[in-house]
């Protein structure tokens with residue numbers, strides 16, 4: 001990476017076992033890396049390892065991958081849990097992000113509500129990525145949008161998180177959405 | 188819940204243990220995706236073990252805070268205050284991740300990101 005490189009960050013949020021790490025790994029040039037973060041019971045990330053008892057803290061795994069988008073642009077893609085008890089930590093991660101990907105399993109649509117709330121509260125542009133699992137009831141897009149109360153401009157894409165080209169479609173939809181919100185340069 | 192106040196951002200709650208027991212607040216706020224660039228001209232004398240290792244990791248090239256944390260086998264929240272102090276002391280330069288604002292440069296940069304994604 002050259003010294004002049006710029007980083008961009010995208011955060012993938014969703015319920016347990018929805019495919020976050022799979023999507024991070026599919027998009028990443030490297031095998032996903034993982035750090036174990038400590039959180040207080042209030043959900044704040046802590047950097048004090050020695051003065052807090054084990055009882056006061058829980059551990060949360062943070063996965064991330066890295067992808068070169070140009071010689072001087074590197075994408076970092078982070079996977080984070082969507083459950084409310086991790087909200088404080090995820091909010092910290094959402095700061096400085098280009099946008100978010102909310103993952104959804106059609107067998108348990110409501111489990112992605114918290115992740116959507118996180119994006120909305122942070123005011124961060126996001127895309128919903130519906131990943132396909134076997135024996136899944138296929139909802140119509142309009143039904144899903146209605147259930148999630150998505151604004152008409154928020155992209156919703158179907159992906160297979162295991163496939164790089166498919167997983168990347170969610171990111172392309174996000175950046176296309178960002179561009180559509182960014183005004184054309186005035187001549 | 189209310190948003191975290193400025194001094195609590197980036198998980199920087201009372202930097203202490205791995206940072207070398209130094210409780211001085213730092214001026215630099217970092218992100219896990221912040222890139223760290225080492226200044227090879229600043230001497231490493233007097234640095235503690237972790238700051239020294241972090242400098243050794245950053246000197247050959249550019250490294251993100253999150254990757255540095257993995258290499259140091261420390262949580263990101265512990266790595267950030269170590270890196271912040273090295274920014275304060277001039278050992279490291281930190282480049283925050285790109286966040287779009289609605290202006291011309293940003294549009295061009297977003298288009299470059301999109302091109303990169305389409306080529307994956």
Ligand SMILES: Nc1nc2c(ncn2[C@@H]2O[C@H](COP(=O)(O)OP(=O)(O)OP(=O)(O)O)[C@@H](O)[C@H]2O)c(=O)[nH]1
Nearest residue numbers: 015016017018019020021022131132133160161162
């Ligand atoms: N069929 C199918 N399986 C998938 C897809 N994405 C993920 N999986 C599988 O779903 C399981 C869970 O995927 P993970 O990527 O570990 O999910 P996660 O969201 O990171 O899970 P946690 O971090 O534990 O919350 C794995 O067995 C994946 O192989 C997909 O798009 N299609």
Ligand SMILES: [Mg+2]
Nearest residue numbers: 020021063079
């Ligand atoms: Mg995971």
